Amino acid sequence: MMSRRMFGFDGAHLKAEMNSYGVFLVATCKDYNKQVTLFTLAPVLVENEGHWTWFGALVKKALGSLQAFTAVSDRMKGLIKAVELSFPQAGHRYCLVHNKRNITETRKLTSGKRNLINEMAGSDCENDFYLFFSELASTNKSAADKLAKIYKTFWVKYEFLAHNKLATYGEATSNVAEQ
Numbered sequence: 001m002m003s004r005r006m007f008g009f010d011g012a013h014l015k016a017e018m019n020s021y022g023v024f025l026v027a028t029c030k031d032y033n034k035q036v037t038l039f040t041l042a043p044v045l046v047e048n049e050g051h052w053t054w055f056g057a058l059v060k061k062a063l064g065s066l067q068a069f070t071a072v073s074d075r076m077k078g079l080i081k082a083v084e085l086s087f088p089q090a091g092h093r094y095c096l097v098h099n100k101r102n103i104t105e106t107r108k109l110t111s112g113k114r115n116l117i118n119e120m121a122g123s124d125c126e127n128d129f130y131l132f133f134s135e136l137a138s139t140n141k142s143a144a145d146k147l148a149k150i151y152k153t154f155w156v157k158y159e160f161l162a163h164n165k166l167a168t169y170g171e172a173t174s175n176v177a178e179q
Helices: 016-021 049-063 079-086 096-104 111-121 126-139 141-148 157-164
Strands: 006-013 023-030 036-044 070-073 091-094
Touching (some): 023 049, 036 049, 049 079, 070 079, 091 096, 091 157, 096 111, 096 141, 111 126, 126 157
Parallel strands (some): 070 091
Antiparallel strands (some): 006 023, 023 036
């Protein structure tokens, strides 16, 4: 395999005329030249735990002996459980783009606030994280409260590295192209 040990998992919902046909489950990665590569693709009728578990088994078979890697996902519709079942040695990181979208659904975030969240996610140490977190909390407490409910081991770099001992390669999104 000519890619980094990091895979993004996401569902691509079919739109317009194809909407009734379901979802593409995808696993993506980046090669060493930072080019996005589609690793696995499977059509399903709905995005749910059963389909993600089935898809995880396909990806596991394709990966062969590679079991310890960083998985990034939007943490939706059974995906968390499927990654745990299919890849017990993988570290699971939650997609930063999806985390920010979940916050902006109910709260207005300026580009500056979104950048603070980016800085928090990429923090190399606890002090840096809390510097950015306190700045966000002082101006948008509800956004900070929402982020505080997500375990840092799933979205903040220094906590993920300490807990999983797996590389993040500077990536924080589920399809590694969703910057």
